[in-house]
Amino acid sequence: MYNSGQELLRLANERGLRICDIVIENECELSEQPVEVIRNRMKEILKVMTEAANYGLERETKSVSGITGGDAKKVEEYRKKGRTLCGDAVLRAMARALSCSEVNAAMGRIVAAPTAGSNGIVPAVIITAAEVLEIDEEGIVDGLFTASGIGQIIAKNATVSGAEGGCQAECGSAAAMAAAAVVEMAGGTPEMALHAASIAIKNILGLVCDPIAGLVEAPCAKRNSSGSINALTSADLALAGVKSIIPFDEVVEAMYRVGKALPESLRETALGGLAATPTGIRLRKQILGE
Amino acid sequence: MKNYSVFDILGPVMIGPSSSHTAGAARLGKVAMSIAGKDFTSVTFYLHGSFAKTYRGHGTDRALVAGILGLNADDSRLRNSIEMASQRNIKINFVETDLGDEHPNTVKIVFKKKDGTEVEVTGSSIGGGNIIITKINEDNVEFTGTLPTLIVKHVDTKGMVSKITSELAKNEINIATMKVNRKGKGKEALTVIECDNVISSEVVEKLSKLEQVLSARFINPV
Known part of the structure; x- marks a missing residue:
């Protein structure tokens, strides 16, 4: 087992393997299951992710509280018109991330990745990158193992919970996982994957968790959309050879410390940030019937 | 970690x-x-x-x-x-x-x-x-529902725990965690056992028929 990014990197480099290979090997050992069983289970995960990522593109979703929904469809329709500022792939990723978040808020089926609140980033980034890079299902499954490996290290050394570390711990971790995954899918080295993960976390270090009415809806859905772009740009930077000046393990440690330093009002309690704005309070009263 | x-x-x-x-x-x-x-x-x-x-x-x-x-x-x-x-x-x-x-x-x-x-x-x-x-x-317990769990209500008496656990051992069931509570000496007691293996209804039936056992219930992992 690897406890840090450095250990993961050493294990991969010693044998000329990718991060995903080490992660799969470790999972086989940990669960005492053959590799086919593990891969098939991950294919089931991918299936649920893909359904959630596509559902909202053509259907108007509505959350239980009624305050969010329908944005994925708007973005998809806008993308199809062909005149966008960020380009087709980025728009596709944004729409898919929104779709996953909307399915979640509407009580549909999703995969926590690593959490329900941040569930849109990994599917949106990996599925979209696979289209752009023309990668098949096996390649996507490899990417999901790379993403898991990064998530394992963050969960082990820091946290992936908004209540503990703010949104940076949820959407930041998800973006780091997705960034590392698509770097490996694109043929980048394990070092590059860790640089991408570091950059993704650094980009949103300190981001607070301030959900309106305490519900996993607003601003969560839009942070999934921006988180997926964070992952894609971080991956592109790393693939271009840009390095993170601070190594991955130190970035994770910094993220954890920043999370601990956040006041409780900004850690999923809905007492601060956007939740405590006049509009946030009005919506809370309306939704919770206070 | x-x-x-x-x-x-x-x-x-x-x-x-x-x-x-x-x-x-x-x-x-x-x-x-x-x-x-x-x-x-x-x-x-x-x-x-x-x-x-x-x-x-x-x-x-x-x-x-x-x-x-x-x-x-x-x-x-x-x-x-x-x-x-x-x-x-x-x-x-x-x-x-x-x-x-x-x-x-x-x-x-x-x-x-x-x-x-x-x-x-x-x-x-x-x-x-x-x-x-x-x-x-009214009984305090502590289990997570991720493992097959056995809940036995019985009279607090000597050898009760060993009777239950030897029945499990006979059936190749390994115990992961175990907690025993009682309302008082010689009164009603509750034993909660988390196991590594699923327990068949026959074994649960046998346990519930042991002397001094009031009830036995098995919960599949959820």
């Missing part, structure tokens, strides 16, 4: 929106139902803390009801569970309350059975869909 499986990181597969308020709530309901048995006519949920405040927006109510109907946290029928309960003539009540010094996501579930008796189960959703059952009727 805990060793996470890749499926702890990419998972669980669940019905949204919240792993603690929805997926965990469904698991709480299902474990509580396994304890109470299926023959109930009405269920009251006493919601505490964050559960009481946000249960509507998080679908905690639907998730809890789905659980007591035996649905899993990833079953898409979860969102229609309240209608399902009314079709089955099960009365459902939600009460916002203060259960005292408990985890913020705690619920006390009271089942009213066909024979008029009541079973109370209290538990908390402690994050990421994980749960802990803390009380059954």
Whole structure:
């Protein structure tokens, strides 16, 4: 087992393997299951992710509280018109991330990745990158193992919970996982994957968790959309050879410390940030019937 | 440091929106139902803390009801569970309350059975869909529902634990954790055993027929 990014990197480099290979090997050992069983289970995960990522593109979703929904469809329709500022792939990723978040808020089926609140980033980034890079299902499954490996290290050394570390711990971790995954899918080295993960976390270090009415809806859905772009740009930077000046393990440690330093009002309690704005309070009263 | 499986990181597969308020709530309901048995006519949920405040927006109510109907946290029928309960003539009540010094996501579930008796189960959703059952009727317990769990009610008497455990050993069942509580010397006691193996109904039957055993119940992992 690897406890840090450095250990993961050493294990991969010693044998000329990718991060995903080490992660799969470790999972086989940990669960005492053959590799086919593990891969098939991950294919089931991918299936649920893909359904959630596509559902909202053509259907108007509505959350239980009624305050969010329908944005994925708007973005998809806008993308199809062909005149966008960020380009087709980025728009596709944004729409898919929104779709996953909307399915979640509407009580549909999703995969926590690593959490329900941040569930849109990994599917949106990996599925979209696979289209752009023309990668098949096996390649996507490899990417999901790379993403898991990064998530394992963050969960082990820091946290992936908004209540503990703010949104940076949820959407930041998800973006780091997705960034590392698509770097490996694109043929980048394990070092590059860790640089991408570091950059993704650094980009949103300190981001607070301030959900309106305490519900996993607003601003969560839009942070999934921006988180997926964070992952894609971080991956592109790393693939271009840009390095993170601070190594991955130190970035994770910094993220954890920043999370601990956040006041409780900004850690999923809905007492601060956007939740405590006049509009946030009005919506809370309306939704919770206070 | 805990060793996470890749499926702890990419998972669980669940019905949204919240792993603690929805997926965990469904698991709480299902474990509580396994304890109470299926023959109930009405269920009251006493919601505490964050559960009481946000249960509507998080679908905690639907998730809890789905659980007591035996649905899993990833079953898409979860969102229609309240209608399902009314079709089955099960009365459902939600009460916002203060259960005292408990985890913020705690619920006390009271089942009213066909024979008029009541079973109370209290538990908390402690994050990421994980749960802990803390009380059954007036007995304090502590188990997570992730392992096959055996609950034996018996008289506090010498050799009782060894009788139970040797029956398990005879059937090749390994014990992971075990907790024994009693109301007083020679009075009623409760033994909760989390095992590595599923226990067959024959073994449960045998245990329940042991001298001084009042009841034995087995809960499949949820």
